[in-house]
Amino acid sequence: MNYLTLSLTLIFVVIPLILSKTLKLGMEKDTIIAAVRSIIQLLAVGYVLQFVFESESMIYILLMIILMITAATHNAQRKGASIKGIIWKLVATFVFIEALTQGILLGLNITPATAQYIIPISGMVIGNSMVLSILFLNRFTGELNNQEEQTELILSLGGTPKQAVYRQLITSIKASTIPTIESQKTIGLVQLPGMMSGQIIAGADPVQAVMFQLLILFLLLTTAVVTSILLGYLSYPTLFNDRMQFLDNHLENDN
């Protein structure tokens, strides 16, 4: 694809603009901002990736991963701002999941240790982990707020902090990971996953594309479950003090 054909695809931006204007939906400004941002951001990433791939330097790969983790942390921390030290808990979660998945992939020679593989896979893993973190934190703070009486009941009967929030923790872990598991059950039947579609369009063998997609799906399963559990177990102790008292003021203004 060249820039001329790419510019023709702007027709797909013009269609919603015309519709929005005609039907007075008031979405023109947001549509234009979204289109311009995606052009700038993606082209910038494209050039950066081109540079990183050509340089074949591990330092640039590492820098890219640090950038991804920083952006993911910034995005996710707003949902858990009420939990003390949430930034470092998110960083620890993303670093752990990245090290775990790349450790297995590279350690067992499943994928080659090149930027072409490490960066896109890291992007998918960290991106997915970020979405899971947001889902988990949203649900967990909600559960804690709604079930405050139950937390108090268990503490009052001589339960430990972990016992006091165990049900809320498990509910939130399950609720945040279910979408990943459920979506994988129907994958391929309703829509082809983006990465696989991209590979097929770029001319790859469909079976090879499927095999890579399966690799990603399995990675995302681990990512989903490990992210929720790790973040949950890192977060709940900060909700209590050393006298095992529930610091309910840590849950206010969580949105």
Next chain:
Amino acid sequence: MSSTENIAIKFEKVNFSDEGLHILKNITGSFPEGKITTLVGPSGAGKSTLFKLCNGLKSPDSGDIYVLNQHIKNYNPIELRRTVGIALQSATMIKGNVYDNLNLPLDLQNQELSEDRGKELLKLVGLPEDYLYRNTKDLSGGQRQKLSIARTLVNQPEILLLDEITSSLDRVSQEDIEKLIKRINETYRTTIIWITHNLKQALDVGQYTWVMMEGQVIETGPSDILNHPQNEDVQRFVKGEAE
């Protein structure tokens, strides 16, 4: 309170604030051991907060609290909460049946309540034994309060704190609970401290009473003081509540 009686809980200049509000102001006094003491006073007087300090769900900003002659700070929080049991006004239940709720205090210690002990507790609080496997959703307000008390008793607390447990109940259920409180006190010699809005209950069931207003203890003594309060505010409160 005569000097020969032992003290269950003692407060010395206890202060507590939350979110900038000074809720408990310089509380000094004690609850006698093995007796029923009622805690009366208008809403917002700090009675429920005082309970949370007693079983360590909150800590005072300043002052000292002694439970059974030991400073509260010297207790492990879990041990304290099992020694000073609390039945909350909300009678919160966990999902499941009556047995699941009765078993909860033991389940937290990786132990299991025997069916016989479960039935024994139901009998004590005046619930039919065949309710053991009934879903708690099917219980009335009064039955939930009784179950909540029975659940607190599983830990065999030496001190039992009851927070407005009869306020939303009808007269018959209230009388049931009053009898139950006396029965627990007589059977186990448990020290009972009971927050109630009902001054008749305080006079009929309680042996001692504390009157609290705006975070302060105004009057304490045998329940009879409610018949002849010294303080003008208490006189107005007693008159208002009695009407």
